[in-house]
Amino acid sequence: MSQKAHDIFFRSNAPVTVDEDKCIAHKGCTVCVEVCPMDLLAINPLTQKAYMQFDECWYCMPCETDCPTGAVKVEIPYLLR
Amino acid sequence: MSLDNFLNLEQEYDIVVIGGGTAGPMAAIKAKERNPNLRILLLDKANVKRSGAISMGMDGLNNAVIPGHATPEQYTREITIANDGIVNQATVYAYAKHSFTTIEQLDRWGVKFEKDGTGDYAVKKVHHMGSYVLPMPEGHDIKKVLYRQLKRAKIAITNRIVSTRLLTDASGAVCGVLGFDCRSADFHIIKAKAVILCCGAAGRLGLPASGYLMGTYENPTNAGDGYAMAYHAGAELANLECFQINPLIKDYNGPACAYVTGPLGGYTANNKGNRFIECDYWSGQMMWEFYQELQGGNGPVFLKLDHLAEETIQTIEHILHSNERPSRGQFHANRNTDYRHKMVEMHISEIGFCSGHSASGVWVNERAETSVPGLYSAGDMAAVPHNYMLGAFTYGWFAGHSAADYVAGKEFSALDKEQIAREKQRVYAPLLREHGLPPAQVEYKLRRFVNDYLQPPKVTRKMELALERFDQIEEDIAQLKAANPHELMRAMEVAVIRDCAEMAARASLFRQESRWGLYHHRVDFPERDDANWFYHCHLKKDQSGRMVSHKREVEPYLIPLDDHERNAYDKLRLKAANG
Ligand SMILES: Cc1cc2nc3c(=O)[nH]c(=O)nc-3n(C[C@H](O)[C@H](O)[C@H](O)COP(=O)(O)OP(=O)(O)OC[C@H]3O[C@@H](n4cnc5c(N)ncnc54)[C@H](O)[C@@H]3O)c2cc1C
Ligand code: SF4
Ligand code: SF4
Numbered sequence: 325m326s327q328k329a330h331d332i333f334f335r336s337n338a339p340v341t342v343d344e345d346k347c348i349a350h351k352g353c354t355v356c357v358e359v360c361p362m363d364l365l366a367i368n369p370l371t372q373k374a375y376m377q378f379d380e381c382w383y384c385m386p387c388e389t390d391c392p393t394g395a396v397k398v399e400i401p402y403l404l405r
Numbered sequence: 406m407s408l409d410n411f412l413n414l415e416q417e418y419d420i421v422v423i424g425g426g427t428a429g430p431m432a433a434i435k436a437k438e439r440n441p442n443l444r445i446l447l448l449d450k451a452n453v454k455r456s457g458a459i460s461m462g463m464d465g466l467n468n469a470v471i472p473g474h475a476t477p478e479q480y481t482r483e484i485t486i487a488n489d490g491i492v493n494q495a496t497v498y499a500y501a502k503h504s505f506t507t508i509e510q511l512d513r514w515g516v517k518f519e520k521d522g523t524g525d526y527a528v529k530k531v532h533h534m535g536s537y538v539l540p541m542p543e544g545h546d547i548k549k550v551l552y553r554q555l556k557r558a559k560i561a562i563t564n565r566i567v568s569t570r571l572l573t574d575a576s577g578a579v580c581g582v583l584g585f586d587c588r589s590a591d592f593h594i595i596k597a598k599a600v601i602l603c604c605g606a607a608g609r610l611g612l613p614a615s616g617y618l619m620g621t622y623e624n625p626t627n628a629g630d631g632y633a634m635a636y637h638a639g640a641e642l643a644n645l646e647c648f649q650i651n652p653l654i655k656d657y658n659g660p661a662c663a664y665v666t667g668p669l670g671g672y673t674a675n676n677k678g679n680r681f682i683e684c685d686y687w688s689g690q691m692m693w694e695f696y697q698e699l700q701g702g703n704g705p706v707f708l709k710l711d712h713l714a715e716e717t718i719q720t721i722e723h724i725l726h727s728n729e730r731p732s733r734g735q736f737h738a739n740r741n742t743d744y745r746h747k748m749v750e751m752h753i754s755e756i757g758f759c760s761g762h763s764a765s766g767v768w769v770n771e772r773a774e775t776s777v778p779g780l781y782s783a784g785d786m787a788a789v790p791h792n793y794m795l796g797a798f799t800y801g802w803f804a805g806h807s808a809a810d811y812v813a814g815k816e817f818s819a820l821d822k823e824q825i826a827r828e829k830q831r832v833y834a835p836l837l838r839e840h841g842l843p844p845a846q847v848e849y850k851l852r853r854f855v856n857d858y859l860q861p862p863k864v865t866r867k868m869e870l871a872l873e874r875f876d877q878i879e880e881d882i883a884q885l886k887a888a889n890p891h892e893l894m895r896a897m898e899v900a901v902i903r904d905c906a907e908m909a910a911r912a913s914l915f916r917q918e919s920r921w922g923l924y925h926h927r928v929d930f931p932e933r934d935d936a937n938w939f940y941h942c943h944l945k946k947d948q949s950g951r952m953v954s955h956k957r958e959v960e961p962y963l964i965p966l967d968d969h970e971r972n973a974y975d976k977l978r979l980k981a982a983n984g
Contacts, residue, residue, distance in 0.1 A: 359452055359453075361457070361626050376468075378891060380619045384730070385461060386455040389731070404656045404657060404736070
């Protein structure tokens with residue numbers, strides 16, 4: 325086949341953000357990653373901080389509520405804001 | 406990369422409970438209580454600590470049957486009427502009789518319910534006839550309470566496993582569960598003597614009006630997985646054409662909460678600020694009136710609170726902004742909606758299946774048994790009409806007991822290697838494919854078709870077109886590409902949503918009458934036709950793999966209806982608003 329569709333990535337602004345100064349993932353915390361029902365958060369292996377990996381948020385808030393240091397902030401996804 | 410790259414992890418348990426949201430934890434705990442020697446596994450796609458519809462707590466019980474406030478007979482009568490008569494009363498009555506026992510159990514475990522000065526439960530009236538709403542202003546800890554009980558009962562829990570199919574033995578009984586890990590992509594093969602499905606509603610069927618895939622009313626983890634698994638295992642599904650459609654806050658798509666605000670003086674109003682329905686309890690008739698108002702030039706519809714006293718508004722804010730959907734305060738702030746000065750704009754939700762709210766689910770009897778031996782179901786996906794959260798807990802309880810009794814003295818069945826191989830092939834195809842369609846786009850298109858062709862009022866020709874489109878989506882599903890295990894989970898959900906979409910179309914085409922207000926309004930058959938359609942309609946996969954429907958007699962009523970009550974829910978429109 326001479327024609328092959330390549331991927332184009334759709335840019336999105338993460339509605340869930342982490343204050344890296346407050347995040348203690350480097351000490352082993354993974355609470356927000358654990359509780360997200362949609363499995364959207366992860367720990368960045370380079371920075372050892374939590375971040376939003378996938379843009380499929382239900383704005384339900386366990387990540388923000390359960391973070392022991394108050395590092396997570398959930399915004400309503402832009403399309404609904 | 407080939408199929409062999411994905412590890413097979415094999416385990417065996419007496420009972421596997423799939424879905425650890427609301428009904429699931431109760432089922433696991435009660436099965437263990439019934440027989441402490443049983444080995445029980447609770448499996449969830451998310452993490453049981455915060456999974457499901459009650460992830461952040463709940464604002465209240467919508468259907469509490471509490472002595473002194475309501476009787477099981479009265480409740481059964483009310484739900485029979487609200488559901489236009491098509492009810493197996495034995496299931497509703499079994500719930501109603503056990504409702505208070507479930508409340509007492511939750512209360513003992515530490516779930517907080519509102520009580521009055523004398524320590525009695527502070528029940529409110531929201532339904533048309535009886536009083537069944539019990540507020541839980543401090544209800545945010547409910548998942549913590551359940552989790553503590555799961556630990557105490559020593560229930561094995563495995564999180565982040567997406568269950569995809571049930572295994573059946575030569576006799577047709579369920580004998581195992583297949584699934585994959587949405588992080589590592591490992592393949593899980595679990596032998597079981599019985600399985601309890603508690604996977605919640607089919608919440609990602611329609612596309613919300615916002616166009617945002619995950620902006621659903623239901624927790625979007627509940628894509629309809631349970632409906633699809635039950636269907637493929639041969640189970641019968643009941644009255645799927647009785648869709649779930651809810652009146653919600655526009656765009657935010659969470660409940661506007663007439664149940665919380667109603668008893669405090671709030672109500673649903675049209676664009677003139679006038680009430681147009683006398684009862685805010687969610688029923689097909691109520692949604693019909695809501696839809697008429699939206700379409701008829703009197704819309705949008707609003708939740709009206711701006712006439713209430715400051716103190717009352719603060720109470721409402723405290724409940725609605727900290728419980729259940731706690732981000733709604735932020736949503737209102739972004740749009741400068743202060744309950745004191747502005748009415749809250751409402752809209753109609755996307756369609757879904759949910760017996761928690763309407764009546765569409767996997768058929769079960771009053772013991773939570775499905776039509777397949779060894780398979781039980783509870784919660785939103787099990788067809789006990791208007792069952793809500795307390796019904797999920799109660800039927801979880803029944804399912805736990807029934808399954809524990811069923812497995813007593815039973816041996817494991819041998820697993821069919823061919824079924825396993827076929828499923829492994831299906832699951833991993835999107836990861837093995839080099840190029841292909843993105844799951845999110847296929848999902849978007851599929852759910853847009855659901856809106857275009859299936860949203861009521863239902864039109865025969867449109868639903869026939871829907872079936873053609875869903876066949877084409879089946880071909881697209883065979884071209885899905887997933888870049889990682891997370892995206893594989895979304896790809897598998899697209900297949901689930903497609904199955905549910907086809908079920909929704911076929912079930913709706915089968916019932917040639919209108920019933921349940923907006924939920925099943927057929928333009929080509931606009932009248933209710935009791936002579937031909939006072940039946941349950943069941944759908945299942947037949948021997949040759951085709952999706953087929955049939956009628957089933959409505960069981961004789963245990964609690965007869967009085968003639969004057971029978972049509973109570975048909976008269977919801979206020980006379981003043983009629984003109
Ligand atoms: C926003 C909202 C507000 C509500 N408010 C009220 C209220 O005020 N009062 C009331 O009585 N009721 C209310 N309800 C209804 C009530 O919450 C539900 O009826 C009840 O919680 C359903 O319980 P369930 O166990 O069936 O589903 P859930 O609690 O949603 O659990 C389903 C579980 O299945 C898991 N799962 C799904 N698919 C898979 C799979 N393939 N493999 C493994 N696991 C899977 C999910 O992760 C989830 O944990 C509300 C519902 C919603 C969505
Ligand atoms: S819960 Fe908070 S501290 Fe822990 S990893 Fe997440 S952001 Fe960091
Ligand atoms: S708000 Fe909910 S869905 Fe969004 S990242 Fe947090 S836990 Fe996940």
